[in-house]
Amino acid sequence: MQNLVLRPATPQDEPSVRVLVQSVLDEYGLGFDPTEIDADLEDLEAHYRKRGGRFDVLVNADAKIVGCVGLFPLVQGVCELRKMYLLPEVRGLGWGKKMLEFSLQQARLLGFQRLTLETDSVLKEATQLYTRYGFQPYLSNHLCCRCDTALELWL
Numbered sequence: 001m002q003n004l005v006l007r008p009a010t011p012q013d014e015p016s017v018r019v020l021v022q023s024v025l026d027e028y029g030l031g032f033d034p035t036e037i038d039a040d041l042e043d044l045e046a047h048y049r050k051r052g053g054r055f056d057v058l059v060n061a062d063a064k065i066v067g068c069v070g071l072f073p074l075v076q077g078v079c080e081l082r083k084m085y086l087l088p089e090v091r092g093l094g095w096g097k098k099m100l101e102f103s104l105q106q107a108r109l110l111g112f113q114r115l116t117l118e119t120d121s122v123l124k125e126a127t128q129l130y131t132r133y134g135f136q137p138y139l140s141n142h143l144c145c146r147c148d149t150a151l152e153l154w155l
Contacts, residue, residue, distance in 0.1 A: 004066065004095060006102055009044050009055045016065040017041055017057060017083075024085040028122050030146045037144050040072065040082070048072060053079055054106055058086070058095060066090045069099045071107055074116070079107055081117040084126065096129055104133070108155050115155060116140075118147035127151075 009017060018041045022032040032038055040047040048055040051073045058067030069084040081103060086096055107115050118140065119127055130151050140150035 003061050004058050004090065006056050006058050006067075006099060008049075009057045009068070011043075011045060013057050013065060014041060014044055017044070017055075017068050020065055020068060020087060021083055021085055023087070025146070027088070028120070030120055030122070033146075037146065040070070044070075052110060054110070055083070056099075056102070058090070058099065060090075067095060067099060069103050071103060071110065071112070071115075073112075077111070077113040079110070079112045079115055081107075081115055084117075091125070096126065100129060100133060104153075104155065113155055115153045117151050118144055119149050119151065120147050121149055 018034070018038070021038060021041060025032045034042070044055045048070050053071040053073045055070040056068065057065045060066050067086040067090060070082040072080045072082045074080055084099060084103070104115070117130065117135070119130070121127060127149065133153065135151035135153045138150055138152045
């Protein structure tokens with residue numbers, strides 16, 4: 001397994017995070033939308049940490065960001081797992097599992113009781129990972145335009 005480090009994102013990471021997210025979305029034929037769905041990536045501090053959540057990046061030995069994941073507060077006690085993506089070079093090495101476990105732990109520490117997420121069924125590996133950890137389908141009031149599945153986990 002590669003020597004990677006998961007750490008809190010900084011404002012200096014934002015351009016690299018946007019490139020990573022857009023790259024993965026393009027790979028799967030899903031659209032990157034910097035003005036709406038992905039506008040949160042313009043200011044990670046304001047959209048995540050200052051609201052009571054967090055955004056983390058996975059970096060390799062060369063300090064290249066190869067993965068990311070966010071906990072985005074929605075309402076009291078509920079957060080959304082957002083932007084959990086890995087570059088192809090680090091997939092299949094167990095880092096998706098580690099990032100998810102870390103995020104579940106952090107969500108509990110931040111006081112959330114319920115974690116939601118939206119995904120697209122084209123992201124088969126991610127959906128399988130979420131369901132292995134107990135995420136269940138639920139009826140969302142609305143799904144973002146690039147998602148066809150809503151999942152939740154009570155912590």
